Amino acid sequence: MAVGRLEGKVVVITGGASGIGLACAKRFAQEGAEIVISDIGVQRLEGAAEEIRSTTNGKVAFVEANVCFEEEVAALMQQAVNQFGHIDTVVAAAGVSSAGYISGASQESLDHPLLEQPLDDWNKVLQINLTGVMLTNRHGAQHMIKQGNGGSIVNIASVAARVALPGAADYCVSKAGVVMLTKAFAMEMLEHNVRVNAIGPGFIETPMTRGLQDDDEGREMMLAMTPMGRLGTPLEIANTALYLACDESSFTTGDTLYPNGGMNI
Numbered sequence: 001m002a003v004g005r006l007e008g009k010v011v012v013i014t015g016g017a018s019g020i021g022l023a024c025a026k027r028f029a030q031e032g033a034e035i036v037i038s039d040i041g042v043q044r045l046e047g048a049a050e051e052i053r054s055t056t057n058g059k060v061a062f063v064e065a066n067v068c069f070e071e072e073v074a075a076l077m078q079q080a081v082n083q084f085g086h087i088d089t090v091v092a093a094a095g096v097s098s099a100g101y102i103s104g105a106s107q108e109s110l111d112h113p114l115l116e117q118p119l120d121d122w123n124k125v126l127q128i129n130l131t132g133v134m135l136t137n138r139h140g141a142q143h144m145i146k147q148g149n150g151g152s153i154v155n156i157a158s159v160a161a162r163v164a165l166p167g168a169a170d171y172c173v174s175k176a177g178v179v180m181l182t183k184a185f186a187m188e189m190l191e192h193n194v195r196v197n198a199i200g201p202g203f204i205e206t207p208m209t210r211g212l213q214d215d216d217e218g219r220e221m222m223l224a225m226t227p228m229g230r231l232g233t234p235l236e237i238a239n240t241a242l243y244l245a246c247d248e249s250s251f252t253t254g255d256t257l258y259p260n261g262g263m264n265i
């Protein structure tokens with residue numbers, strides 16, 4: 001019988017109740033990993049865990065945690081260890097497109113010019129998208145270091161780390177921060193054999209882009225920016241994350257891969 005690429009591995013995924021995080025959870029479970037998904041909203045987590053179990057037959061637990069709060073992130077990692085014994089991979093996928101974004105709710109506009117943006121909104125986006133990723137990285141890594149077998153951390157940045165989107169400076173800056181955090185933390189983790197990489201997706205069909213998908217101008221804007229002329233699927237990002245999570249990428253650290261339909265051309 002073929003052995004899964006993540007057989008025996010335990011993976012913690014933030015933002016795991018929806019979109020890219022959920023797709024990673026399903027794809028990783030198919031490859032034999034034991035999964036802990038984390039997000040905000042217990043009912044959403046219950047639904048996502050059931051979906052993963054029923055479609056993959058995998059072992060899944062869930063822990064509610066807001067990535068903005070260090071004690072909640074620390075408790076998430078501890079509960080993953082209590083449940084499955086160790087942590088081998090962490091995927092930091094929790095994120096928002098703007099301060100007012102609520103996953104799954106109808107999208108409010110991305111038009112938040114810096115000249116007018118309330119400071120609280122700026123701080124909120126940075127807190128979730130950048131500080132939340134840092135907290136997820138360091139609390140996951142602390143267990144990996146204690147275990148002594150190395151590990152792999154995958155941060156979900158965005159093509160917006162490279163391409164400035166008008167009206168979304170907060171989002172772009174947070175994602176550029178994730179790319180540099182990934183490099184800086186990768187340096188610190190070299191001696192522990194913990195690899196730290198990031199993914200910078202282009203426009204992907206998830207609740208985060210639903211508002212743009214449903215709006216003629218928004219859809220046209222996304223397609224015009226994407227040479228392949230279509231949006232990416234969450235599975236395409238999950239497959240990239242799978243590569244970074246498993247030993248096939250054993251010589252890669254501090255790097256960001258950009259599955260984005262040719263936007264770097």
Ligand SMILES: NC(=O)c1ccc[n+]([C@@H]2O[C@H](COP(=O)([O-])OP(=O)(O)OC[C@H]3O[C@@H](n4cnc5c(N)ncnc54)[C@H](O)[C@@H]3O)[C@@H](O)[C@H]2O)c1
Nearest residue numbers: 015018019020066067093094095103158201203204206208
């Ligand atoms: N969809 C895209 O086109 C796209 C492109 C590039 C990057 N990304 C990034 O991918 C990641 C996943 O986004 P998605 O498209 O799957 O959107 P999504 O809304 O489907 O998923 C994001 C998840 O993060 C969770 N989350 C938000 N704030 C949180 C918090 N404080 N604590 C814990 N969880 C929180 C949400 O509840 C949601 O379940 C995000 O970091 C996003 O910025 C998305």
